[in-house]
Amino acid sequence: MDCLQQGEEEARKMMKAQGNKNAKLIIIAMILCLASAATASAEFPVPTGPDTMTNTSTQSPSPTGGYDLTTGGGTITWLNINATTQNPHWKAYVGNVTGEFALQDASGNAIYDWNIATITGELYATKEAPTGGAGRFQGGIPNWTAVTCANSTIVYDEESQFNHTAADEDSLRNTFKNANNFNLTSFYAGEKLVTDSTVAGSEAGGCFGAYMNRNNTDQFTNWQEVMLTDMTYEDEGGGDFDYDVIYAALLENNVYGFDSRLYDFQILLPELATDGATTVTTYYFYIELT
Numbered sequence: 001m002d003c004l005q006q007g008e009e010e011a012r013k014m015m016k017a018q019g020n021k022n023a024k025l026i027i028i029a030m031i032l033c034l035a036s037a038a039t040a041s042a043e044f045p046v047p048t049g050p051d052t053m054t055n056t057s058t059q060s061p062s063p064t065g066g067y068d069l070t071t072g073g074g075t076i077t078w079l080n081i082n083a084t085t086q087n088p089h090w091k092a093y094v095g096n097v098t099g100e101f102a103l104q105d106a107s108g109n110a111i112y113d114w115n116i117a118t119i120t121g122e123l124y125a126t127k128e129a130p131t132g133g134a135g136r137f138q139g140g141i142p143n144w145t146a147v148t149c150a151n152s153t154i155v156y157d158e159e160s161q162f163n164h165t166a167a168d169e170d171s172l173r174n175t176f177k178n179a180n181n182f183n184l185t186s187f188y189a190g191e192k193l194v195t196d197s198t199v200a201g202s203e204a205g206g207c208f209g210a211y212m213n214r215n216n217t218d219q220f221t222n223w224q225e226v227m228l229t230d231m232t233y234e235d236e237g238g239g240d241f242d243y244d245v246i247y248a249a250l251l252e253n254n255v256y257g258f259d260s261r262l263y264d265f266q267i268l269l270p271e272l273a274t275d276g277a278t279t280v281t282t283y284y285f286y287i288e289l290t
Contacts, residue, residue: 047190051099089164089272089273092266097123097251097289100115119253122250122251125284125286128140137282140232144192144230145190146232147194147228148194149226150245151201152203154227157243162281179206182210183196184224187250194228209226211223211224215259224250225247231243247283252264
């Protein structure tokens with residue numbers, strides 16, 4: 001029975017009960033039915049997969065030649081050496097965003113759309129495959145209604161999954177910090193408000209996050225990235241159940257990034273730190289424009 005038929009049926013019941021054949025009752029019942037159907041089908045916008053993503057460039061510095069030094073026999077030479085080594089335990093993505101707001105049906109047909117001139121929102125990345133299933137990294141599409149900041153237990157478990165050594169300078173816990181080292185700017189992930197005090201298990205100390213560089217210089221305001229969880233978990237192997245982690249980078253609008261070029265996003269993601277590892281981690285990206 002469709003909405004109009006249901007409305008007419010309800011109106012007949014009302015007329016029979018009241019002994020009234022007023023046609024207005026039919027109209028009222030139909031309006032109530034249509035309003036109910038509209039309310040039931042309405043959904044709050046949530047982060048979704050991008051319509052398109054284009055890899056325009058992937059770079060890493062080329063090895064340089066050895067530094068030449070000639071000294072005479074029978075000498076001792078004191079050297080001060082400064083070196084930068086590319087870190088294989090992390091990788092990053094930077095770029096720009098274009099998009100629009102649209103009012104669409106389930107097939108993506110828009111009755112109207114609006115071009116976005118100023119970019120605001122978040123870019124999300126997670127290891128969990130959207131198809132779900134069982135086993136490692138099969139957490140499915142994040143449950144956006146339950147998103148909150150990851151607590152220390154979740155952060156340290158994530159660190160262990162990537163085989164980062166906690167004491168190392170480039171470990172996950174020494175990269176994403178909380179308390180006085182990071183202060184999150186509040187934002188909405190779908191309908192869920194995320195603040196620096198919304199941490200899983202109500203843990204004190206704030207969210208774990210990091211600031212990406214601007215013009216090759218450390219930042220303490222712009223380019224924020226925070227570790228989130230949707231509180232779902234699965235067996236990561238050997239009976240080890242860990243919570244799913246979501247990395248969220250707050251979008252900027254045409255702001256200077258790490259290399260003095262203008263970007264809308266910069267996001268840093270961990271990679272497997274096992275010596276000699278040849279496998280790489282796949283991340284699934286979601287975006288929310290606000």
